[in-house]
Amino acid sequence: MRFTFLGTSAGTPTKIRNVTALALQHGGPRGWYLIDCGEGTQHQLLHTRHSLVQLRAIFITHVHGDHAFGLPGLLASASMSGRTEPLPLIAPAPIRAFVETALAACDSQLGYELAFFEWGAADLVWSDAYVEVTTAPLSHRVPCVAFRFTEKNLERKLLTDQLEFDDVEPGPAWGELQRGRDVVLNDGRVLKSDAYTAITREPRCIVVGGDNDSPELLRETCLDAHVLIHESTYTQAVSNRVGPAPQHSSAEQVARFAESVRLPNLVLTHFSSRYQLSHHGAPHIDEIEFEAGRFYKGNLWLARDFDDYELGKDLILRRITPDDEE
Template identity: 50%
Template structure:
């Protein structure tokens, strides 16, 4: 029901194998998709995926720090040059919108489509369309920052054809009328739609975090989520050494929180360059697994995940075989 692909998993600066933050999110089977964060080089990363800028519905920027938004002006410009004319929604804190407006003015950037700003600090529901709902959740960082909860709902209506045949009502427009909720009179009896129609709703929810020094800020957001994607910039030892100034999370802290709230799938991302090589990744993984008993992944660029209607998460595609070691 929901697919997401990592476009960047490095914090602060890109490296040879990891770009800075970007994540493509798409309801399964849909052309429309959403972008969460747009670090420098995001549009180049997108060229290695099947996502079209014409089908992009909204961009959700967690916060104004450059590794999460410096790719935004170029991406918007490229969308215009690719022939986009449909309006686009930008969900972001006000500083992102102010910076973008200044950049557009200073670089003479004219877009052939409208960009509508939704301030993520002012309203909890930042996007809603049939079957899709995106909510914003405040985080604890040096600047205003938000996580985004993405909910996909699929409602189906099942007609009990066996019971209808038993009534003698022939298939055709009358069946469709019952399925649409209308009651019918047939051979002196009233056939009630509710007796022949069953409604079923399936729903999945994933929470995509920005930079955050306190995972417990997401306790309410994660209460009904099947997946949490959260930064784990450091191991706990590295975080203790760096100190509280950067206001990031450790793998231990995130995993402890995920275990406490019972979220069944945890995907870590936004890694410091000191943890990019195999040894650093192994250390982060071991630290998280010591605290968390659910399904755990450490994201890599172009890892593509699918969250199915049963709430099960699986890795669809990965470039892990070609990842090798990366030394920062």
């Protein structure tokens, strides 16, 4: 499972960070999922390997513009790039009105079906052959969720001792069983895939949060997750100064929570535009990292636009910067 940050800034874009969007790639050669779609997401995608034709579904955590204003342009460009496959859009209800009005007012006809799924508060919202996606409600100024992506249909190992013991000849039946399908032999015997194969590893699981002032709401959801991607809009000191109204998390809050559930990997994102990499007088993004590091002892990352991460089958998370691949 691999994910790429398309935007890591809160509220407004900066020169080096766009507003929120994340591409999650898993299963099949180039299929991927988009989580949130701030303005300019389609522009960011031009600098990645992801194509709008191979996009499998879009998930929106909440209605705020910095997470959703990129939808009309991205949907129109998907059509202009020749997409014909239906596209599921899993989003809160007002997003439907926004998208439909934008496309109608601006005379855009899509060459594919846009399939809206309104997320509710609970449980499974969507799945395909590769991932199962559930939601967890968060606490923000508008209804907001985290999406939990769990991989499906893990590869099976054939239990060859058992197959030989039961006199099942090597051949196409073995292949079918390994693909998870039950088989009827010529002699009439029914072989259950589950009886002759085993899944030998844990399914990978990534939780992608929306905006949220209460990370502890994710306790259940994160208990067996391998990665949490969560907003950390500012440090605790700035958060205290700003007050609770914006309903965002501080680095300290998220870090304390991640430590309390012994989360192996925490990736912080959605930084206030006041944080700069280097700008005279502006607070430095390192302040966020330093604060989080004081309270969280697992693997900590601060997201940057275009950084790629890969969660291997070994459950280890690795960062692949664009330079690594050239």
